[in-house]
Amino acid sequence: MTNKKEIFFGPSGNSQSFYGEGNTATLQAPAWVSARGLNAFEYSFGRGINIHTAGAREIGAEMRRYGIELSVHAPYFINFASDDPEKVEKSVVYILQSLRLLGAFKGLDVGADASDKEGTDGDNTSGANADGNKTNGVGVSVPGGCGELKTTSPLTASSITEVENEPALSGRPGRVIFHAGSDGKMLRKESFARALDGLRMLLSVKNDSPYKSYLLCPEAMGKSAQVGSVDEVIEMCRLDALMYPCFDFGHINSITQGGLKTKDDFKRVIDKTAAGLDDARVRNMHIHFSKIQYGAKGEIRHLTFADDIYGPEFLPLAEVIAEYRLTPVIISESDGTQAEDAAAMKRIYESVVGKIGK
Numbered sequence: 001m002t003n004k005k006e007i008f009f010g011p012s013g014n015s016q017s018f019y020g021e022g023n024t025a026t027l028q029a030p031a032w033v034s035a036r037g038l039n040a041f042e043y044s045f046g047r048g049i050n051i052h053t054a055g056a057r058e059i060g061a062e063m064r065r066y067g068i069e070l071s072v073h074a075p076y077f078i079n080f081a082s083d084d085p086e087k088v089e090k091s092v093v094y095i096l097q098s099l100r101l102l103g104a105f106k107g108l109d110v111g112a113d114a115s116d117k118e119g120t121d122g123d124n125t126s127g128a129n130a131d132g133n134k135t136n137g138v139g140v141s142v143p144g145g146c147g148e149l150k151t152t153s154p155l156t157a158s159s160i161t162e163v164e165n166e167p168a169l170s171g172r173p174g175r176v177i178f179h180a181g182s183d184g185k186m187l188r189k190e191s192f193a194r195a196l197d198g199l200r201m202l203l204s205v206k207n208d209s210p211y212k213s214y215l216l217c218p219e220a221m222g223k224s225a226q227v228g229s230v231d232e233v234i235e236m237c238r239l240d241a242l243m244y245p246c247f248d249f250g251h252i253n254s255i256t257q258g259g260l261k262t263k264d265d266f267k268r269v270i271d272k273t274a275a276g277l278d279d280a281r282v283r284n285m286h287i288h289f290s291k292i293q294y295g296a297k298g299e300i301r302h303l304t305f306a307d308d309i310y311g312p313e314f315l316p317l318a319e320v321i322a323e324y325r326l327t328p329v330i331i332s333e334s335d336g337t338q339a340e341d342a343a344a345m346k347r348i349y350e351s352v353v354g355k356i357g358k
């Protein structure tokens, strides 16, 4: 890893304008994103793992060609807080499948899928709110009629070798972002304890897998029933040195009913993290940033930067990032304008850094 101060901005999935300009496949996204001055991209498996390893390898090679930092978002139906052991085990499998696909994006030979098709680009990656592929909520769907991904032996170490000599993206390990789960009928304390147990189970498998160097990023959530307050994210990360926080500031703003307004509001989140985690995880945290409509129970829906009611605004966070010299990956999850809003955040950050004089 270089000492160069690197900060990453990019979209979650493809913007409306990407398709509006006639693009049809995520294979075209790296060049498109790069042409907009961006250097990150988050591929969402939110509604299910929608791509084959061959397609992931092709897209990943393009991402490397353009120097784009690629992260993946694990399926939304993961629930480590469930009181059903089967659901927790499935959650472990979904993360392992996400890690495996991330390996494919990164150019690892992770073996073929059960019925892999050459160059398949699932292309259901139009962001956090897009209508993507359908999932049955139990298995992992693969559009194109390929059925479920084989989960019997997702992690055979001997079948996985590094076949490309290219350095990992920007010398950084890959990242899998995930939602830890939700309450159900349990008391929060109990469901959080279950989530920690589920994560321990995940870590014991992950740390014995070819993907042990990849980062797992539990996300700060926007609804009161969801596990993932700032404190809980920090505590989850304390389970393992390679668990990095994913702070979704739109979520944090939603759950605190608009609590993120001033620079100090953002600083409190970062300072709390610095008190609980080592420097590397503070500096290189994962950030989701979008404006989000909220109600009494928190998040309602993702908006765009055109919103001037709900917030939060990016400027005060940009000031904190510059002051603390953080080098996060910042992903926009705006509703349809992810690339535009990521570029807007980059401009805001650069104007702040310009004013401070580096």
Ligand SMILES: [Zn+2]
Binding pocket: 073, 177, 178, 179, 219
């Ligand atoms: Zn998320």
